[in-house]
Amino acid sequence: MSALTNAIEILRCFSSARPDLSFADVMALTGKPKSSTSRLLRSLRDCGLLEQDPHTRRYRPGLLTFELGRLHRAHDDLISMAERELREVCARTGHTGYIAVLDGFEQVVLRIVPGSNPLRVVNPPGQRTPALATSNGRAMLARLSDDDIRARVPTTYPKLPRNSPQNFKQLIARLDEIRRTGVSEAADESIEGVGSQGFALKSGETGEMIGIAVSYSVQATTAAERANVRRELAAMAAKLRRLTGDPLDQDTARIQTGTR
Amino acid sequence: MSALTNAIEILRCFSSARPDLSFADVMALTGKPKSSTSRLLRSLRDCGLLEQDPHTRRYRPGLLTFELGRLHRAHDDLISMAERELREVCARTGHTGYIAVLDGFEQVVLRIVPGSNPLRVVNPPGQRTPALATSNGRAMLARLSDDDIRARVPTTYPKLPRNSPQNFKQLIARLDEIRRTGVSEAADESIEGVGSQGFALKSGETGEMIGIAVSYSVQATTAAERANVRRELAAMAAKLRRLTGDPLDQDTARIQTGTR
DNA sequence: GACAAGGTTCCGAAATTTGGAACTACCTTG
DNA sequence: CAAGGTAGTTCCAAATTTCGGAACCTTGTC
Numbered sequence: 400m401s402a403l404t405n406a407i408e409i410l411r412c413f414s415s416a417r418p419d420l421s422f423a424d425v426m427a428l429t430g431k432p433k434s435s436t437s438r439l440l441r442s443l444r445d446c447g448l449l450e451q452d453p454h455t456r457r458y459r460p461g462l463l464t465f466e467l468g469r470l471h472r473a474h475d476d477l478i479s480m481a482e483r484e485l486r487e488v489c490a491r492t493g494h495t496g497y498i499a500v501l502d503g504f505e506q507v508v509l510r511i512v513p514g515s516n517p518l519r520v521v522n523p524p525g526q527r528t529p530a531l532a533t534s535n536g537r538a539m540l541a542r543l544s545d546d547d548i549r550a551r552v553p554t555t556y557p558k559l560p561r562n563s564p565q566n567f568k569q570l571i572a573r574l575d576e577i578r579r580t581g582v583s584e585a586a587d588e589s590i591e592g593v594g595s596q597g598f599a600l601k602s603g604e605t606g607e608m609i610g611i612a613v614s615y616s617v618q619a620t621t622a623a624e625r626a627n628v629r630r631e632l633a634a635m636a637a638k639l640r641r642l643t644g645d646p647l648d649q650d651t652a653r654i655q656t657g658t659r
Numbered sequence: 660m661s662a663l664t665n666a667i668e669i670l671r672c673f674s675s676a677r678p679d680l681s682f683a684d685v686m687a688l689t690g691k692p693k694s695s696t697s698r699l700l701r702s703l704r705d706c707g708l709l710e711q712d713p714h715t716r717r718y719r720p721g722l723l724t725f726e727l728g729r730l731h732r733a734h735d736d737l738i739s740m741a742e743r744e745l746r747e748v749c750a751r752t753g754h755t756g757y758i759a760v761l762d763g764f765e766q767v768v769l770r771i772v773p774g775s776n777p778l779r780v781v782n783p784p785g786q787r788t789p790a791l792a793t794s795n796g797r798a799m800l801a802r803l804s805d806d807d808i809r810a811r812v813p814t815t816y817p818k819l820p821r822n823s824p825q826n827f828k829q830l831i832a833r834l835d836e837i838r839r840t841g842v843s844e845a846a847d848e849s850i851e852g853v854g855s856q857g858f859a860l861k862s863g864e865t866g867e868m869i870g871i872a873v874s875y876s877v878q879a880t881t882a883a884e885r886a887n888v889r890r891e892l893a894a895m896a897a898k899l900r901r902l903t904g905d906p907l908d909q910d911t912a913r914i915q916t917g918t919r
Numbered sequence: 920g921a922c923a924a925g926g927t928t929c930c931g932a933a934a935t936t937t938g939g940a941a942c943t944a945c946c947t948t949g
Numbered sequence: 950c951a952a953g954g955t956a957g958t959t960c961c962a963a964a965t966t967t968c969g970g971a972a973c974c975t976t977g978t979c
Contacts, residue, residue, distance in 0.1 A: 400936095400937095400965090401662055401702070401936095401965095401966065401967085402661055402663050402936070402966080402967095403662050403663060403702050403703075403706065404706070405936095406663055406666075407706040407707070407708070410723065410727060411723070413727060413730055414726075414730070415729075415730065415733075418730045418733055418734055419734075421956090422956060422957065423955080431938090432938050432939075433938090433939095433956085433957070433958090434937080434938060434939075434940090434957095434958080434959085434960095435936080435937065435938065436957095437956090437959095438936085438937095438958090441958095442661070442663050443663075446663065446664070446667040447667070447762075448667070448727075450731075450732075452865060453865055453866050453867070454865045454866075456956085456957095459730065459731070459732070460727040460728065460730045460731045461731065462731070462760065462762055463667070463670065463671070464724055464727035464730075464731055465728045465731035465732075465767070465769070465784075465785060466674075466728075466767060466785045466787065467670060467673060467708075467720040467724035467728060468720070468724050468725045468726075468727060468728015468729060468731070468785070469675075469728060469783070469784055469785025470673055470675065470678045470719065470720045470724075470785065471710075471719070471721065471722070471724055471725035471728070472710075472719070472725075473675070473678050474678055502707075502722055507725070507726060509725070523729065524725075524729055525725060525726045525728070525729025525730065527726065604714060605712060605713060605714045606713050607713075660934090660935090660967095660968095661935065661967090662935085662936095662966075662967070665967090681925085682925060683924085683925070691968095691969090692968080692969050692970075693925085693927090693969085693970095694926095694927080694928080694929095694968080694969060694970075694971090695968065695969065697925095697926060697927060697928090698927090698928095698968095700926095701927090716925085716926095
């Protein structure tokens with residue numbers, strides 16, 4: 400196992416649930432011996448990937464990660480174009496917008512557009528969630544082949560909220576529905592009382608894919624209002640697909656004929 | 660040289676001026692042979708620290724750096740406290756506020772509070788600038804001992820804008836002035852026509868130090884307006900120093916008696 | 920089809936990493 | 950104040966990685 404692999408293993412221990420870790424935490428999470436952990440933490444701290452609180456001696460991501468993080472897709476055309484459109488939709492509807500990317504079977508929030516409605520933002524940028532339990536996450540999965548999806552989902556199907564697909568078969572059924580109707584919807588899944596609608600956008604040029612969603616309180620919205628969101632999203636999707644040359648049709652054909 | 664050192668060397672090649680790099684760029688910047696560069700880039704990509712554009716094949720910071728970057732000092736009390744105060748000052752004065760940290764002889768912008776005045780934001784978070792050429796950068800340096808400063812400034816004194824200190828002696832004179840008057844000001848340095856005033860804040864508890872500045876257009880502000888900014892900053896500094904237990908007096912005494 | 924740019928793979932020598940154990944430092948508790 | 954615990958550091962020889970030159974592949978171009 401290379402030094403880099405070990406370093407990454409430590410870095411991956413940090414998350415919004417665990418933004419800082421003690422020496423013992425890292426040892427427990429990685430299962431590595433004390434001496435190795437000690438050396439590696441020191442290296443990571445010295446190079447700026449981690450910082451150490453001089454008082455509590457706990458470790459947290461360092462200045463270098465902050466700098467690099469700011470650079471991540473800073474000039475990404477697909478994302479900035481989508482964000483611009485999403486801003487307008489959010490301004491009109493008052494709801495909160497999300498842009499996320501797929502990573503394995505999880506998604507990571509890249510951008511958030513706060514709405515005017517008072518719904519607390521629970522998924523800040525950088526947040527990692529199972530893609531199976533969100534509208535835009537499933538919309539992205541729906542554009543992959545079933546084989547590809549199978550390879551992403553862990554062998555032991557994860558425990559998900561009540562309204563999310565509870566096993567692989569349910570998941571595929573749900574994705575088929577998205578492929579058929581072109582609409583991906585979620586309600587009361589990751590967060591109780593919160594619903595969302597989303598779609599996936601793929602650049603014809605670079606092939607990169609993002610998931611776009613609008614999120615709202617289920618209690619505080621009427622069926623008519625949700626239908627309005629659906630229309631807004633459909634219009635936005637159509638416009639963005641045209642602008643980015645999204646190969647949606649080819650993808651759908653590829654999946655339906657079972658071509659890899 | 661460890662694998663981690665090499666990895667960091669590559670990561671440090673990225674900056675806002677160079678947000679993505681080709682294989683050849685990395686080779687040229689690090690001076691490493693092709694085979695080593697190839698292996699290392701692949702590792703960095705596989706572990707998520709870098710991404711590769713499938714079309715142009717250029718590398719850029721990856722999803723993992725984005726996630727970790729969002730975690731960096733997310734729960735830092737000193738910064739969030741300072742940001743809260745800065746927001747109020749910026750709302751009252753209409754100018755743009757900055758919070759930065761010192762790293763060697765450079766500073767990195769952590770937070771920015773846009774003002775209501777139409778002054779384009781040129782230093783987004785993550786931006787790295789010589790601390791010698793900014794008001795809050797010099798304010799931070801002024802709290803270090805002259806020996807410490809000497810160790811940070813490169814042996815060949817860097818080429819700085821016209822109004823910045825042009826050599827080590829000028830720098831020390833300027834820092835002494837900050838130590839005496841408690842005021843750090845800059846005008847027409849990093850950016851033509853832009854002035855700023857700043858101060859350094861140090862937590863008595865953790866010892867961490869940040870630089871806080873308010874920035875404005877020199878042409879568009881009167882001397883009276885700048886005096887108002889000075890008063891606002893002085894009040895803010897006093898309040899924050901009280902709240903954080905800033906050991907300013909001890910630091911000053913330590914520097915003046917030449918104690919390490 | 921030759922050429923160049925960009926990149927990968929191979930291999931033995933050289934350097935680094937590994938992890939157990941011994942050691943240090945600093946609290947806390949009886 | 951001794952004993953015990955936590956948090957780490959340092960040491961060392963064995964095991965594993967990395968290193969870089971050279972040969973090799975791939976893709977686009979003239």
